[in-house]
Amino acid sequence: MFRFGYDVVMSSVTPAARPLRRDAERNRLRILEAAREVYADRGLTAGFDEIARVAGVGVGTVYRRFPDRADLVEALFDQQVDDVVARVEAAADHEDAWEGLCAFARWGVQTQAADRGLAQVLSSAGHGHDRVAAGRDRIEPAVRALVRRAQQAGALRPDVTELDLGMTVAMISRIGGVADQDLRERFLTLALDGLAVRRDGPSALPARRPSQHDLGCVAELARPAR
Amino acid sequence: MFRFGYDVVMSSVTPAARPLRRDAERNRLRILEAAREVYADRGLTAGFDEIARVAGVGVGTVYRRFPDRADLVEALFDQQVDDVVARVEAAADHEDAWEGLCAFARWGVQTQAADRGLAQVLSSAGHGHDRVAAGRDRIEPAVRALVRRAQQAGALRPDVTELDLGMTVAMISRIGGVADQDLRERFLTLALDGLAVRRDGPSALPARRPSQHDLGCVAELARPAR
DNA sequence: ACCGAAACGGAACAGCCTTTCCACTTCCAC
DNA sequence: GTGGAAGTGGAAAGGCTGTTCCGTTTCGGT
Structure with missing residues (x-):
């Protein structure tokens, strides 16, 4: 059977070409808002059903607009990646190389703690599509430069890489x-x-x-089943 | 209906009072062995079905012998807790307080990395029953003493507690x-x-x-749904 | 105001775990 | 060897999550 009027997936927050019907666009924005909230505190493993509930739409609507999680992730995190790049660059401009690095690490820890989804997108390949991947590719060299600068200033030990910093920040954010x-x-x-x-x-x-309970939480961290 | 011959749960590796039938005892040991293996690499969230498969028995058999996970955990980890206490005490006997602490931390990290289940039992309350809880209560003061000694030797910073050490070890083990x-x-x-x-x-x-992939794995760590 | 296309909601389905249950097998005391 | 309790395996029931599908509603051009 031939289908006209198939659903178009927007891959960015700003809609393109053939515009959505007004109600559809409204729902699309609601879904993005809900997804940001849900992904922030449950991480990217949260289900579409929960996003639908928070957005106040049916699950079907979410699936129609964003056939899979990567589409939703792509639409959501595009702009947040820009924020990160801006932060790294600001840190690189700090007069004291070591202080700049510390400030960035502090910001990274608290940001990733407050937004689990962002943490996953930033650190682990295979979420989202090319725009997200491109974002990661902009961040990595910026952080590397930050790390180099602190090393050349003689403050950061020379035998660590930007990934050592990334791992440290990622772990502590949990x-x-x-x-x-x-x-x-x-x-x-x-x-x-x-x-x-x-x-x-x-x-x-x-x-x-730290309390016993804090320790318990760390010990329970596990790789999701997938 | 009145039931004679209800199933007795053994809470230790060494059977007690009314002995099991020979085949039942054999299966019980197989289950414990399988559980140790499965819990070691998947953690305590692994299902009884998997343990049954590895043990080569039916799920029903596992459930009859160990009505819930806590019974199985109790039977399994009793003795491993003794090992830990022995290790802490050995570390406390090290001539150099700081070296003793480092050695214990190294051992803890690798041991907990190799046995996820043990890591959970040691660090987080609410697995197992009283014997496991009692084990934790023996470990804590021993580690505290180790920490104190290193602090009194002027090697370990005075503002950290045994839980700081525990958290550090737990995180790095992941x-x-x-x-x-x-x-x-x-x-x-x-x-x-x-x-x-x-x-x-x-x-x-x-x-x-660390590689990109290592970073990704850390970022994906999450609290299981429960 | 009307009509067809677009979009909607949520019930229905499918897969996966966990737990229970019972017809059948094994053991062992006699 | 035999009788009956103890023990077994795995099918089935129940719960949970993710995805599809379709009868109904909403929109917007005419």
């Missing part, structure tokens, strides 16, 4: 709940002390100590 | 696959450099650097 910024700050401070070439004494640590 | 010991070693070295009171230069780092 600590605690949304509100536990000070706990993450604590561990980041320790980690940065480890990444510095040398220091005379320990940096001041946020007072919030 | 890095990489079973075979990536050197990668975990790398991150542990960095972390320990951060936990030391002072050092003049960076410690030598294992050459194995």
